[in-house]
Amino acid sequence: MFFVETLATEGLGNHSYLAGGRTAAVAVDPPRDFDRVVAAAARRGVRTVLVVETHVHNDYVTGGLELARVTGARYLVPAAADVSYDRVPVADGDVHEVEPGITLRAVATPGHTPHHTSYVLQEDGAPVAAFTGGSLLIGTVGRPDLVEPRLTEQLARAQHASAHRLAELPDEVQVLPTHGFGSFCSSSQAEGGASSTVGREKKSNEALLKGVDDFVADLLSGLDDIPAYYTHMGPANAAGPAPLDLTPPRTADAHEIARRLDAGEWVVDLRNRVAFSEGHVAGAFNFELEGQLATYLAWLIPWGKPVTLLAETPGQIAEAQRELARVGIERPAAAATGGPADWTAGGREPRSFPRADFAALAAFLERGGKPVVLDVRRAAERASGHVAGSVHIPIHQLHRRIAEVPEGTVWVHCAGGMRAAIAASLLDAAGRSVVAIDDGFDSAQAAGLTVTD
Template identity: 55%
Template sequence: MQIDIIETTSLGDRSYLVSQAGTGIVIDPQRDIDRVQDLVARRGVTVTHVLETHVHNDYVTGGLELARVTGAAYLVPAGDDVTYQRVPAADGDVHRAGDLQITVVHTPGHTHHHVSYALAGADGEVQAVFTGGSMLYGSTGRTDLLGAEHTDTLTHAQFHSVRRLATELPAATAVFPSHGFGSFCAATPTSGTSSTIADQQQVNPALTQDEQTFVDELIAGLGAYPAYYAHMGPINAAGPAPVDLSAPRTVDAEELAGRLAAGEWVVDLRTRTAFAAGHLPGALNFELGTNFLTYLGWLYDWDAPLTLIGDSAEQVATARRELVRIGVDRIAGAAIGTPEDLSAGADLGSYLVSDFAGLATHLAKHPDTVVLDARRDDERATGGVRGSVHVPIHELRDRMDEIPDGEVWVYCGSGYRASIAASLLARAGRRPVLVDGGYGDPETGSAAAGLHAESVAV
């Protein structure tokens, strides 16, 4: 049994291809299925089954389309209300895929109808279990995505689901979750990149704590999650449209100026320092990288016209691929070139970039300077720059009037969210200074600069 991992680092998720004697099984595929198809071709297998552990809340699935183009059986949890034809996956069902045996295990918690899939070889011995958002590496899937009224029930269910897997499966069974590699679908931070049932017996809270302690601590630790999640479940239940990765229409400087003047979403994909040095006024900076999709999806006005600015066609194509993974299909256009090329002679915007040492020096001379902390509440609870104003990045647009007048130095845990915040401030006519660095970095962060406060109001 060959198991290939297909990483989607921008979402913190994994999909899988299982290959055995010419047969292929795909679990929880992302929307851009060409990655799966390329791997299937390299392995020389025929996909007979596509398995969904649950109706996903953090991305648009590619399962329906992959099953359609391959002719594979499409297994979706039996209890989920979907509008398309599928093979309902109910607890205890057994499916044959060549020499492989797939057993469905109902593991509610992340959702009500969530299932895991135990895979056995020709000898009937279970070798791997695909746990979706149930048992993660040193954690479990979060239990609050279906609404607060379900959270307590689902958290208790999650405890019993993980214990069921640990009880019913051999200790040597390899565990393959879909979430837990940076995904906000994890209830608490995960640990490691591979594991077995035996390993999880030692470290997973659902297996090392009593039920009420597990429930209380999981619920207490749940923080904010991206706003775009609200759209994922309905899209997946209705059946996503086939993916479109074609290049967006080219937008010239004149049209770009009109969109900026109209206050539309114009997103500059360049690095935060390049954007700060010179950008089209009104554009927002979402640097293309690991965090791009999470935070653009979190802040974006769903279905609003979206125009991309990139250095190259390849950069725009990468952003396009990322966006279709969360169902942002209608890109209004893209402009490629430097800000000077795209400004049509108009003045560019810019703002200063510093670091925590620079902030410390500045505060020593100007102690009344406004400092903005753009991190989440759970991060802020561990400490912050003394005297700073705390507004999480996903709340900043609605709380801009809470930021005192004057120059605003803005920081976060890495510099990424601070760069978004700085561009939002600049668009609002404010004077930001980007603190480019991580608050908790031991060498260059707030503590090293003498700015760390152990506890701050949240």
């Protein structure tokens, strides 16, 4: 009897999989911290004999190469992928045995990348699950614009054809994508849970319900900004990532933290936004550990700039280090635990700023207040409605565009509060007076604010 175990990397919106039978297994699109895969295999008492990649990933650093080395598994990578290491090249139709009765069949599904390959898990020759990577996702497909702008339309058309090819599988076959759970590799953020079937996708997936021309037009018109760090992921994966080093970073005292800030390095406070607003090291930035730390820090930080992490406990530092390594931020320059009093050198005082909701903003306006309202959502989010008169600078552009924010106290908001907290910390570090709106945008109109499309 076959099994499939899902390993979620929620901060990046990705799933990896371990699948197999009684004694052996295959790991699909493993994360950089592949120890989770090893632990899952150990719990089940199976040996990992195959490690497979659906494509050269653009959104995270793979653990596949090192997992294959550690376990002795065969490392399967699409034959057309341009990589610098030894692997088993996979072509359309290739079949590899996991154990007697359990096989894996490669299906060429270009679109997310030119070489993208899905894998169909077969039990006694019958397909039971399809690992679709960045091809057929739940309700949508993977983005076609991450490789080369001139190929985008061609790859969008290939996505449509690949989705229809996968739809030829029996209706009961599980659809198990790598992307699409909040990942920016998804062309749209469809809802529908963590798993699906071919039959369900036939009834709901936009690629299977539209003709190719309408599908391509809608797909291309809906593409949003790409995280800046994606530029570095493909080359790192093609070259072959180095072994992961999760040993603790050096400990920084308050004077070293001050020196690093004065040198223009990034000091990142991982505490929740409430604690940060109430007191923090002047100049530090707030990226909550509970939020999408890896995605947003890697997107905003100038690539290669040293980062020092601040948290309440060593465990939180270790968790953050693991998350950041998944996107190629290999080693924090330093770290410190405790609180603002421990991190602030003599002669310097912790800073703070207020938090509010949209009702408080509406009340302030009614009293004649003249705030600068800053919307840091993405353009696609703002298009569905925004506070009248608000300034729009997406969070991933704010660090280099702070000079464009008008003078005055800045009331900053996003869709739910996390990105507003990051933005508030950026503005506060730049010496601006700021109020972080920690509220859902759905509350804006209910609070009496004028929301326009």
